[in-house]
Amino acid sequence: MSRFPTEQLAERVLDGDPRALARLISLVEDEAPSAREALATLYPHTGQAHLVGVTGAPGTGKSTLVNEIAKEYRRRGLTVGIIAVDPTSPFSGGAILGDRIRMRELAGDPGIFIRSMATRGSLGGLARATSDAVKVLDAAGFHRVLIETVGAGQAEVDIAKTAHTTIVVEAPGLGDDIQAIKAGILEIADVFAVNKADREGVDSTATALEMMLDLNGPESGKWRPPIVKTIALRGDGVPDLVEQLEAHYDHLQGSGLLVRKEEGRVHDELMTLIEHELTASLLDALAPGELDEWVRRVALREADPYTAVRELVSKANRE
């Protein structure tokens, strides 16, 4: 393949070559073997950036808010990597990635790197490659990495495992206070942004969130997610929001939670890799057509799924 050469990709990322960075993220997304080697080289250089997730329902203003947060970071002299995730079509496998439309003001700033990413079948609000792409940006030396999820409903909570600090973006008029006490996305917030705060209903949205947080009861030393009203289109409230992001990171560091969180993340990551690896080696060990044969038998009710799996696994283990 004559495309941009992949030798010394990790070294060139560490040297700050943006094209090497872009190419490596593609290789990570395509699960190329060379990406694993490069990630292994980069790994000791990761763990420096503050990883900030931005999630919320479609249309709450996530991309616009990411644009404003990045501008505020730049005013503070910090460099910013951005990963913006949009959904892959379940029908064609294609995607339209449109988050850059709202980030045009960031163009031309070498202290900013924006990458759009399609979910490629992943369901938790991120792509499978997102956390590795974040590592690449982290190793490249960006001080802050902003990760924007797909427009999330109630169960897309993977971001909480990937990011240190998760912003849940709400907007007025999206639901009553019962929505606020349901499980899921609201539970993962470290900071709430109530965006479009110039609209009617902003106070009742903020109040519903406050009441939900009150139900958690007072716990001394525990982080209570602050609620920040923003108008992302004008940048209103964004300096305060960034202040809260920094405060949360300080809290994580001061309380020892950062280390615990990192261990939790690594645990999940290792479990996922183990599953991936074991599944691949098991499928390798099967004879051609063997899996299809079991699929057929289970579909015809000649065997049950549990027996099928037990047989397949024990056969693979004997190989």
Add this chain to the structure above:
Amino acid sequence: MTEEKIRILIAKPGLDGHDRGAKVIARALRDAGMEVIYTGLRQTPEMVVEAALQEDVDAIGLSILSGAHMTLFPRTIELLRERGLDDILVFGGGIIPDQDVPELKRLGVRGIFGPGTSTDIIVDFIREEVRRYRAGEPRQ
């Protein structure tokens, strides 16, 4: 390794505000299984090239209806060359008079698709160009 996705940047440089054509193409490429980075209206060539670099795209499609194609295409190609990105496929659409097509092709715009072109033709063009490039075959 999973298949390598084809990634395409669709941009509307210049000042005209009609992005329907660009959206139709973006949608057709999505339906053909490609990842389309859509950057919207009023992009400068500098913005287009920066986005193409960061997004590591295989191709850039520019939609130009303003009549500024003889400025915007050459400038984009010049910037790509300056940044070592001249291996990215460039194609275009919009209102481009026939007499300008040979000169644009000479400059390195590899496909020009006017109004009414079937999206299948554009999809096939991109697939074939990207396949040849990835296989290391010379461009025609």
